[in-house]
Amino acid sequence: MIQGSAQVFQSPSGNALDEQQVLERLRQTEGQLLQSEKLAAVGLLAAGIAHEINNPVGFVSSNLGSLQNYIERLFAILDAYARMQEALPAEHPSRVEVENLARETELEYLRQDIPDLLRESIEGLARVKGIINDLKDFSRIDDGQREQADLHRCLESTLNVIRNEIKYKAEVVRVFGELPLVSCVPxxxxxxxxxxxxxxxxxxxxVGTITLRTGAEGxxxxxxxxxxxxxxxxxxxxxxxxxxxxxKPVGKGTxxxxxISRDIVQRHGGSLVMRSAVGEGxxxxxxxxxxxxxERSD
Ligand SMILES: Nc1ncnc2c1ncn2[C@@H]1O[C@H](COP(=O)(O)OP(=O)(O)OP(=O)(O)O)[C@@H](O)[C@H]1O
Ligand SMILES: [Mg+2]
Known part of the structure; x- marks a missing residue:
């Protein structure tokens, strides 16, 4: 807390600020620090988790690939056995036993379902891998270093990370132009x-629509x-x-x-502007x- 005093504080432009204004500035700065610290911590946590998940996902994925291959080989052997069994007379005890077993274990159904299950599992895992990559992209530790970034990729990884916030609310339409790489802190x-x-x-x-448009000029x-x-x-x-x-209600929005967004954009030498019409969007x-x-590489 700042106690009442006769001190004179100055704004960046050199104007004197009264105590109330100083307190307000402090409150704003504290809020921004809190928000960026929270985001940095979440980013670190997300990057750490993504890294840890990557390893088991890698071997589960490789195991599933091998399993798919082994199952195909086992099915080939089963086909050979089936041909052998058909060569036996219908009432041969071995043939009857195998046919009964095949019926009890629903062999035909297993043969259809196992490849489907494996394919779905491999697809699911590919999605998990995609999410991990997006998380890693999104939460790249903010070391303040500029990079040459593909902003379409930044948009996509952010969209994936907040997919739950959007998916029941809005269809996302992309009207993307051609974008050069941009020097920024992704x-x-x-x-x-x-x-x-x-x-x-x-x-x-x-429900509604969120349209993303991009383009480049000069x-x-x-x-x-x-x-x-x-x-x-x-x-x-x-x-x-x-x-x-x-x-927004307390707890939903600060x-x-x-x-913060405008601050970031201005630090990058850019601008953030808005136009809005009630009832339209x-x-x-x-x-x-x-x-x-x-510019140099162009
Ligand atoms: N796309 C939008 N449509 C309508 N209102 C908006 C939109 N974006 C921002 N606003 C208005 O501007 C206010 C400030 O937005 P801002 O993102 O700074 O804070 P917030 O969303 O309320 O909270 P926080 O982002 O800190 O969780 C919002 O509360 C809302 O009234
Ligand atoms: Mg907001």
Whole structure:
């Protein structure tokens, strides 16, 4: 707590701030720190879990591959036995015994179902692998290092990570243009995408559409996230980027998503703007400079 004092604090622009403003600034900074620390911790945890899961998933996947191959070989032997058994007279005790056993164990059904079960398991595992890769991509430790990132991939991995927030609410439509690689901190840009996509899904009451548009113009790339949600009333439109401005119930929103997102985008030399109409929906447009390295490589 800051106790009352005659001290004069200064804003970055050099203007004197009163105590109330200083407290407000501190509250905002504390909130932003908390949010970014929480995200960093979640990112680390997710990266750790993804790493640990990778190993068993790897050997289960390889075992299933071998099993599929062994089963095919066993079936080939069963076929040979079946041909041998047909060569015996119908009432031969061995033939009768084998036929009874085949009926009791539902051999025909097993022969159809085992390959299906194996195929489904292999497909399921491929999905688990995809999720792990998305998690690893999404939660790449934010070391503040810029990389040449494919923003379509960033969008896809973020979408996969928050799939549960969106899947019952909105159909996601992609109208993707051609994007060059962009010099950015991918973990931070993913955080912006996540905030915008979750907001879009939360703005939709029952079901709607989230349209993602992308394109490049000169040295800029742009990404639009457009929802058919309830829209933002004109009196709130100027305030949505303010820290702690939220219309969501306590526990659901802290009101920090957009202020942090705009901060991140501005640190990248880009801009984040919004247009909205009540009852029609909202579009957030993110523009980012492509960055030096890509310019050189073009
Ligand atoms: N796509 C959108 N459609 C309608 N309203 C929106 C949309 N995005 C943001 N808003 C409005 O702007 C407010 C601020 O958004 P912001 O993301 O900063 O905070 P929040 O979503 O309320 O909470 P948090 O993101 O911290 O969980 C929201 O509470 C909501 O009223
Ligand atoms: Mg939000």
């Amino acid at each position: 973990a931070q840009i993913n955080q912006v995408f996540m905030n915008l996509l979750v907001n879009a899904a939360q703005a939709i009451d029952s 040295n800029l790339v742009w990404i639009e996230i457009c929802d058919t949600g309830k829209g933002i009333p004109p009196e709130f439109q100027a305030r949505v980027f303010e820290p702690f401005f939220t219309t 009101g920090l998503g957009l202020s 909202t579009t957030f447009r993110l523009s980012l400079p492509v960055g030096e390295a890509s």
